[in-house]
Amino acid sequence: MTDAPAPPQPPAGPVRLVTAACILALIGVGFSLLHFVRPTPLLFSLFMIVGQGSFAAALVLYAVAIFTDLKRRKVL
């Protein structure tokens, strides 16, 4: 009797990139929620610097993950 074939493993690179992107975007969203709830100049600055910075980084990682995945599938 042969074992059933194992399900194909997802590529580690894009999965890791998406995970990192989600974490960074969560940080960004967290700072924006904080700033909505307590609109102080300090939280606004943190939202502008840390929140938007980490969201921008998340978008870059997400774009890289998509690009890597498309290259792996030989679409690009």
Added chain:
Amino acid sequence: MTGEGFFSGSTENVMRWVAGAGIVLGLASAAIMIVVLVRKPEWRVTAAAKWALLVGLLVLPGMTMLSGNVVGFHNVKNSCTQCHTMDPWVNDMKDPKSSTLVAKHFQNRWIPDNQCYTCHTGYGLSGNIQAKIGGLGHVTHEYFTGVPAQIKIKRPFAVDTCLHCHGESAKYLKIDQHVDAEMKPKILTGEMSCFECHAAPHPRKKP
């Protein structure tokens, strides 16, 4: 709360709605991202995950950030007076006995709202971006690096700010020097400051 107040089109009320929308969108995107993170890694490359990520990582957080900018920018316009550093100048502005230019502008409500922001930022998008960068610097000083003992304006006061309101007014154009063939170009290009002839807007030293 009356229905009229709840749905009024006043700026403050609109900002409350935008902030509320930002909170809802932010919570929704956080929920989607948490779902993506807690599911098995294999799921993250499925079509469902890709749609979830498109909405939860791109669209909703993008809209949250946008509303954060709108609300934050609106709130920060009247935050200049929240730091004690500026107290002496703000007190002078609000002092009924003061005759400085800022005091006159404030007392006569020549600038109805957000007086500091109106004069200390340029008009238009570039002015807003400059104000944003400058404001981050101010907050960094206030909370992290300390405020310098002697505060001075970073760059010469832009003459455009004065001319935005005064430049085409009849009262302004009635003054010979303002329309003088030699002086007019100097004023318009900023080569000549308004304060070479007019009194300084704020007290030169800490009042």
